[in-house]
Amino acid sequence: MKIGIIGTGKVARALGKALGRNRYHLMFGSRDPQKAKALGAEIEHYGEGGSIANAIHYGEVVVLAVPFKAIESIARATDNFQNKIVIDPTNPLIFASTMADLAIGHNTSAAEQVAKMLPGAKVVKAFNTAFAHHIEQGPYFGPNDASMFYCGDDEGAKKSVRKIIEDVGFEPVDAGPLTSARMLEPMAALLLRLSNGMGMGNEIAFKLLTR
Ligand SMILES: NC(=O)c1ccc[n+]([C@@H]2O[C@H](COP(=O)([O-])OP(=O)(O)OC[C@H]3O[C@@H](n4cnc5c(N)ncnc54)[C@H](OP(=O)(O)O)[C@@H]3O)[C@@H](O)[C@H]2O)c1
Secondary structure, three states, X not given: OEEEEEOOOHHHHHHHHHHHHOOOEEEEEEOOHHHHHXXXXXXXXXXXXXXXXXXXXXXXXXXXXXXXXXHHHHHHHOOOOOOOXXXXXXXXXXXXXXXXXXXXXXXXXXXXXXXXXOOOOEEEEOOOOOOHHHHHHOOEEXXXXXXXXXXXXXXXXXXXXXXXXXXXXXXXXXXXXXXXXXXXXHHHHHXXXXXXXXXOOOOXXXXXXXX
């Protein structure tokens, strides 16, 4: 499967490395195509780099590994998201203190706003509730694999994203329709409050227990 990853930061790199190990074909897209090419060259098997438009065009799946605030300008610049599966890992966080907060929430979510900004795209919220280094290294905590919650309104798109989540090593948890992003985005704020505000450090992750 061909995956376009927009961004060259922590999440782009982490997902790129993890997916590269699993032999996905990747193209990174950046405002600076040279940065994207350099990151593509670090990928184990099939990594390329180019402009943001190149990565969107390339991907059957496109990952928005950018700040939430950046998506509006990306959306304005292209209508190439039609029928693409779009993974939204963004968290609309405010960092006024170590107690991370949400800029929006409760009756909407970043993911729902992304879906409005990218008409025709099949948006799936995923990879927002774990730290990038656990995405890169594998989310293995002793006998447990961390859970990765995902949600969206297109069942076919969710099936593809579930497989990606499994390949990266997380236990996938289907959280239902895209409106569930209203619950998943605050989980990222909680993770950061525990990590930074409460001093638990960054070797923590969410696990859903079942029996
Ligand atoms: N870090 C984590 O552990 C983590 C975990 C889960 C989810 N998230 C979420 O994932 C997203 C990415 O986080 P990150 O930690 O990877 O951030 P990051 O390291 O700051 O990287 C963000 C990337 O976005 C691109 N970018 C920034 N402004 C842009 C703009 N105006 N237009 C287009 N591209 C722009 C930049 O790439 P170029 O300079 O190459 O264009 C940059 O490398 C965020 O929404 C974050 O909330 C982060």
